[in-house]
Amino acid sequence: MQVECSPICVCAHINTQKSVPPNFSHTMLGTLVLLWLGIFLFLLFITMRRPKNFPPGPTPLPLFGNLLQFNPNAPLKELDKLSQRYGSVFSIFVGGRPWVILSGQEVIREALVTRAAEFTGRPDQLMVSHILDNNGVIMSAGSKWREHRRFALTTLRNFGLGKHSMEERILEEVKHICEHLERHAGMSMDPQNLFHNAASNIICSIIFGSRFNYEDDYFQTLIDRMQEFNKIVISPWAMIYDIIPPVRCLPLPFRKAFEHYEKLRAHILKVVAEHKNSWVVGKPRDMIDYYLDEMLKRAGQGLSFDDTQMVALLFDLFLAGTDTTSNTLRTLSLYLMTHEQIQERCQQEIDMVLGSREHVSYEDRHAMPYVQAVIHEAQRVSDVVPLSVFHTTTANTQIRGYSIPKGTLIVPYLSSALREKGQWKFPDEFNPQNFLNDKGEFVKPDAFMPFSAGPRVCLGEGLARMELFLILVTILRRFRLVWPEDGGVPDHSLIFGGTQSVKPYCLGVQLRL
Template identity: 40%
Template sequence: METTDLVSGVAVFEWLNLKMLLILLLGFLLVYYLIQARTPSQLPPGLSFWSQCGYFFTRDKNLLHFKMVVKTYGNICRVNMFWVKVIILSGFQTIQEALIQHSKEFAGRPNMRINDFLTKGQGIISAPYGKSWKQQRRFTVTIFRNFGLGKIAFEVKIQEEARYLTETLKSKFEGQLVDPKPLITAAVSNVICSIVLGQRFHHDDKTFTRLIKLFDEALQLSSGFWIKACVVLPAIYYLPGPHQRIFENRAAIEAILQDFIRQHRETRNGENIRDFIDAYLLEMEKKQEADSFMLDGNLLCNIYDLFLAGTETTTTTLRWGLLYMMAYPDIQERCQKEIDEVIGRSRAPCLEDRARMPFVNAVIHEIQRCGNVLPLSVVHTTTQDTRFMGYTIKKDTLVLLNLWSVLTEERQWKHPHQFNPENFLNDSGEFFKPDAFIPFSMGPRACLGEKLAKMELFLFFTSLLQQLEFGWPDKTSPPNLEGMYQIVWAPHPYKVEVKCREH
């Protein structure tokens, strides 16, 4: 009886503690709101305090929240995640001015505890603007160029994966329904693996499939509730709970990548550079000076960043491509007609064909525009106090680049709100690219893999349509072209009906 009373007393005490904590939190938020309301600000206009709290607790998959904010407050506005201020920049001219005229001021990355826990400020994607980031980016660009980016060496790797993907669909899934995501992911990932790790993997390889699964999970965790909670309340990192899966996932990926690095150290052969890891290890030996950032931690984070960025964006764009081809079979047929006329069926597509295929090129760009896989880009921050468009933005303020607004801006496009390749064709039917086509962003933080992504999209897309037809299996309803937001803007899961093209 006494034990039961003791347990009940503890439960009541814990409940009272929780209640008191909630009261204190609400009190703090109210005081913060009153202080903010009374404090003169040179920040852009934005949502009310309570609307901002509501945003924190929702996963807005359709970007309606940001569309509403931009429509209400204009091309430079503000939202808050509680006490974390976020500036949203929209429209081509606004974003261009920020990233080109004020490139250094807007080139930062969030200085948050969550980044310290995950990356320790290393790598390329999340690294702060500074000497380390500049050295990593410059080295990576140089190595990619030395390995033949944009030339035959890279082209052959992509052609090999495109051929394997096409043959797999033909031999195993012809006449069937198939979810194309796993196959496309494996094919695109193998391109990065051959460059970074020096090998390609069979699609059923256990290490390879586990790595892909972990990266897919990392993407979902990066857009979930708990990552926001870690941003707002860094102290919860030290507490048990569902948010620990974020750090467990990162550790599992890094353990696999560390094993590849160890294997490279054991099998290196002098100046024989097999891949990115070999090149980096050699550079580490050469650069022994104290101010060099060619370090083990940067190598690990660089591999992580290259694998994630090099796989997910291209895979998602190709998934959008197949979905749009099923939604617009007339466009699919016209692409195949141009492929037959320029390439035929007997040889693989090559990059030299692109210049003679304006319609296919326009369709690929239109898929990127409408698919828009990074609608808010990667989060930027200001590197110093910045005077921009009449407002004062403090150092380390988070900045979201609303690329969606640029890619659908009515002044920039013939058909801004519909899928239409005419957006990239002039009156003579020739391909042209408007200045507002910036899915890879611009400025010093623009995607360094842009050239590789363009090669992959053309070769994979043309190879698939050259040999196969893709049909929507449900004849009673059209494909769902509404996406879902998981850091990348991705189509909902779907299955496709695969048929070999008749000769």
């Protein structure tokens, strides 16, 4: 049966429709979106509250945490302010995740040395962790890390680390440095590529068994990729990757880090494949051969030693063995140019100890306390790795009375120890007296920890010390480093990054008479 509406019903229906504003649905939708967004941010805010007895810190904002209060180009100044306000142990939020910052040499040593077992973990949620898949030695943890660290240290000792055979390897590279400097005598040059090339070649000779010509385009491409990789993994884009997982699949700038790693990985795999064709068991030529021997010895015992782990280990050494040493050499050269009296005193000590001998030996460092002090002071002020490599706690623990849950990300703020008031005679200036006692003898304060401390201390520390001493002494014996007349005003400020560096400058070179 069909039902007809009366005119009155129709009019009522029409009037009802006219009484609803035309943008009512859009307004309601906007209100719902704002409501749900508010609920989301409220829930996010609740999850970002600090646990009971957790280290104090500034109030975080939803989604971003405390990131917006940091200047990405100079974040250390804000960390210094927070340390003054909250003490040597405090926390910040990066996105929704809390980071605990350890400031000052005492608390850093307490965590990394005294309580090392509870603080030796590595984070597995950062971009660099995903790129390396927690392999190698820098970003790995547990038995995988211990076995590969032990292998790397043993292999470096087999190559003569601290002995005459390693000296010869380094001094061979120093000859190429000096040839380059000699060609620029009476002129000025950018030392960045020179020191990067030299440091990279030394580690290449150890892990790959060969070196590159400084003008080799392929070699320069490898170094450029490595430097770009290092910049990206500590950049704001890496932070975005870490705190907003849904964007990880997008073609944003952080994808470049993955591309650089794949290219470097392809190079390492190519060299490994060549080694496998010429490898003679028990007669290792370099670290790759040692690793192949180790793989053969461990065959059938599990997958701890395999090609994937080898590539990550070699990448770690290639990366860590280049940037830190080269950036320290650049900082050292800058300060020697701008502190002529310190350079002259170094040269006097070098001339007195070496006399007419052709080459310096690493043992000579014991007779050169002033040179040693200058090198260590350059390491202190260069502050190459200010935030160390991040740690995590391996168990629920406590430090300075605060409760730290298992898996908490820990940042040893090494820069705070290297500039700590009360630990240094002259914390805010370049002065070798920071490493000399009243008798002029070399001393190393506890606050000196540019390589970190404890079981996770940089495994290339011994190699870096040899390189810095042998390179500096050889250069200063033959050359005088001068600030170019057209160099402008010297700038000693640092560019923040995964590894810090001084700003680009020109190095003036003169032959010593």
